[in-house]
Amino acid sequence: MSIDWTEYSTGNFYDELIAEDCSPREPATRLVNYLGSLSTAEINKRKEMAESTIQEMGVSFTVYTEEGNIDRAWPFDIIPRTISASHWEKTAKGLKQRLKALNMFINDLYHEQEIIKDGVIPAEIVLKSKNFRPECVGVTPPHGVWANICGTDLVRDLDGQFYVLEDNLRVPSGVSYMIENREITKRVLPELFSKDSILPVNNYPAHLFDMLASLSPRDIPQPEIVVLTPGIFNSAYFEHAFLAQQMGAELVEGSDLVVEDDDCVYMKTISGLEQVDVIYRRIDDEFLDPETFREDSMLGVPGLMRAWKAGNVALANAPGAGVADDKVVYAYVPDIIRYYLQEEPLLPNVETFLCSDPEQRQYVLENLDKLVVKPANESGGYGMLVGPHSTKKEQEQFATLISKNPRNYIAQPTLSLSTAPTLCGSTPEPRHLDLRPFILQGKNLFVTTGGLTRVAMKKGSLVVNSSQGGGSKDTWIVEEKR
Amino acid sequence: MLSKVAERMYWFSRYIERAENTARMVGVYDNLLFDLPRSINISWFNLVVINSSEDVFNARYTVKDEKNVVKLLLADSTNPNSMSSSLLMARENVRTSRDVLPLPLWELINELCMYVSEHIRDGINRTNRHGFLDNVIKGCQQINGLLADNMSKDAAWQFIRLGRNLERADMASRILDAGITAQLSSSDVEQDLDPSQIIWGNVLRSCDGAMNYRRTMRATVEGTRVCQFLLHDKHFPRSITFCADQIAAAVDLLPACEIKELAKLKTLLAGEPGELDESFSDYLNDLQLSFANLHMQFGQCWFALNG
Structure with a gap:
């Protein structure tokens, strides 16, 4: 027995x-x-190999439950998801264009607010966002860049085109799993790497390092760069x-760092205090500094x-950068790109209705059973209404x-959302995914x-978040x- | 390096050393007690005493038999010094310090912890105990080997050295102490089989030193010589003097800090132990106090900023 692809139904x-x-x-x-040439027994063997590799590599994430925090092995599907290199090249250009414009936008918001004065985006949309930090007004971070690390969620629709679902400009996570997924796949399907030309992903940490070093306020050969984690109980600790x-x-x-009277940051080392130049912080704005925030x-x-x-x-990402990953601001990103870069957006947005606009709100309220409703400021798939999968009561609540x-x-x-074959038992079935x-x-x-491909492991489900039962796949740019 | 990370390195190596020592001691007793005449007073419970775990034992068990002792020492998660607990603590310290340790270490410690949790019954029951303990010891040695070969000999390494050698020296003093106690309680029995040979052979094997002893001392196994060997041998990696030298060398390579206790320990080790009687026990007690002081001074010196 082996996989019979003619049995695989891609549905609609x-x-x-x-x-x-x-x-x-x-x-x-x-x-x-x-994959079609492998017997069922061989497929199962590869699956088991992946599971034991994940355990040995200790790839885990933490799930918060009522019984306490559980360190779960990373759910992984061995069938990679492929994208052609030429398609990816265009997508990458669009992603760069988008982040460049978003950073110009954030810098403008904390300075002259030209974009508001020019009437491109209404003032209340931005200034009422809980992620707009008045404390940051007037500050110019290195290179005028606020969001140094961005995780942008892409989905492929029926037409085969990538759409931007959301930009994560605060503390996006998942990149370590992207790298580990490749490590696992190399061990599980080594034969394919010798035949296909699959582009590598493990150069990310080097680029991250260079980027962080470029932010150092002191012009010294070896700036002190640290990763600031909330600690072992955070779900992304493995990644930190x-x-x-x-x-x-x-x-x-936080307890390893101290700010002295000279307004410099130091870390507590075995030889006393040492100055820190760049902090890649993986804690939210609100928790950064009890003197200013919570x-x-x-x-x-x-x-x-x-x-x-x-x-x-230097703080990466800069505090206040989250103002641009608000889901209401998202609706304006195409205009933001046109305004700052005088270019047409290369990557389209998903059509978005703003409930703050009376007409659009009316439409939303009348079509709750067909739409996906999202809170403007939450992440991780929490507090969402997926219309077609919801009950009348949930719709009324929303x-x-x-x-x-x-x-x-x-x-x-x-x-x-597009699908990809995902092993259920030893048979591939289509499951929805994003990137x-x-x-x-x-x-x-x-x-x-x-990037990181996340899969909804449940049949028909659209929720890919690992905190809610999603899994992941290696992503091959071929x-x-x- | 961060004070916090330094402290984790120190504890990581102490826990690995502790796990290995515990596995070895259970193995030695396992081997020994099979063919020992009843008249010789060595019981499994000695192991509990050596590990200062009497209170934990009494809180959990009543019968001082093999099964309970082995359970407490190898598997018991309520015993913070059990082999399983030590390995889990070592793993936790690696998990939170992966940024300074070689990447494969994380896989090794994971594999070892997984092996122990899957096969712990083999440790408790006699049938496969030997193979199980052997694998645990090998796992610990593999970890130490990886670090020796692969790790930069920077500050992090020096803290690993501190932890390992302090734990090792402390354990050697406890094993010697147990030897003295056994010797004193059995010396007046007349018999063909010389209990002292068995006791001191056991002490040597618990420190993995039987072979080295014979080659260095070129003499039969005998109490005073064994004590001398484990206290003073300059070349045997588990002798207390060797460990103390390693500690002093590591301290020298760390950011300047005065560890006053080192001089005291040196003086103590320079003294000749007398007869194998209660005065020797007192001497070992002084050594253990000195180790405790060292531990405290390391904390004040390098880990104090942390917290």
Whole structure:
């Protein structure tokens, strides 16, 4: 017994690997044929190999439950998702364009606010966002860049085109899993790497390091770069440790840092205090500095904002950058790109209805059963209404929520998210997925080769978040044959 | 390096050393007690005493038999010094310090912890105990080997050295102490089989030093010589003097800090131990106090900023 691809039904969706006529798409040809040549027993063996590799590599993430925090092994599907290199090249250009414009936008908001004065975006949309930080007004971070690390979620619709679903400009996570997924796949399907030209992904930490170093306020050969983690109980702790290790940076918690009277940041070492130049912070704005934000924060460093404003330390991402990943601001990104770059956006947005606009709100309220409603400021797939999968009661709850606080909600049509074959038992079945590439901007711009593919492991489900039962796949950017 | 990370390195190596020592001691007793005459008073419970775990034992068990002792020492998660607990603590310290440790270490410690949790029954039951303990010891040695070969000999390494050698020296003093106690309680029994040979052979094997002893001392196994060897041998990696030298060397390579206790320890080790009686026990007690002081001074010196 082996995989029979003619049995694989792509349904009414765009499948990443298999075309409607059951033949493999170009970049997936070798992969699909190879998998078809393996017996069921061999497929199961590879699956087991992946599981034990994940355990040995200790790739895990933390799930918060009522019974306490559980460290779960990373859910992984061994069938990679393929994208052709030429298609990816265009997508990467669009991602760079987008982040460049977003950073110009954030810098403008904290200075002259020309874009508001010019009437491109209404003042209340921005200034009422809870991610707009008045404390940051007037500050210019290095290179005028606020969001140095961006994770942009892309989805492919029926037409095979990538759409931007959201930009994560605060503390996006997942990049370590992108790298580890490749490590696992190399061990599980080594035969394919010798035949296909699959572009590497493990250069990300080096680019991240260079980008962070380009932010150092002190012009010294070896600036002190640290990764600031909320600690071992954070769901992304694995990633924080991974990145620190890959970059050769110190992994610190708030209690390891101190801001002295000279408004410089120091870390507590075995030889006393040592000055820190760049902090890649993986804690949210609100917890960064109890002197400025939440007083009860045990995770932050008192005085950190003072040091940052004085220009003595770089924070990546800069506080306040989150103002641009608000889902209401999202609707304006195409206009933002046109305004700052005088270019047409290369990557389209998903059509978005703003509940703050009375007409659009009316439409949303009348079509709750067809739309996906999202709160403007949440991440991780929490607090969402997926219309077609919801009950009448849930729809009524959301109608009340929206009427009470329209600024806080947006709605989008239910997308026909693309699928890819995912092993259920030893048979591939189509499962929905998205893609999160990571974009870096310091002195230069960089985009990962592909990104993290997240899969909804449940049949028909559109929720890909690992905190809610999603899994992941390795993502191959495959060079075309010459 | 961060004070916090330094402290984790120190504890990581102490825990690995502790796990290895515990596995070895259970293995030695396992081997020994099979063919020992009843008249010789060595019981499994000695192991609990050596590990200062009497309170934990009494809180959990009543019968001082093999099964309970082995359970407490190898598997018991409520015993912070059990082999399983030590390995999990070592793993936790690696997990939170992966940025300074070689990448494969994380996989090794994961594999070892997984092996122990899957095969712990083999440790408790006799049938496969030897193979199980052997694998654990090999796992620990593999970890130490990886670090020796692969790790930069920077400050992080020096803290690993501090932890390992302090734990090792402390354990050697405890094993010697147990030897003295056994010797004192059995010396008046007349018999063909010389209990002292068995006791001191056991002490040597618990420190993995039987072979080295014979080659260095070129003499039969005998109490005073064994004590001398484990206290003073300059070349044997588990002798207390060797460990103390390693500690002093590591301290020298770390950011300047005065560890006053080192001089005291040196003086103590320069003294000749007398007869193998209670005065020797007192001497070992002084050594253990000195180790405790060292531990405290390391903390004040390098880990104090942390917290």
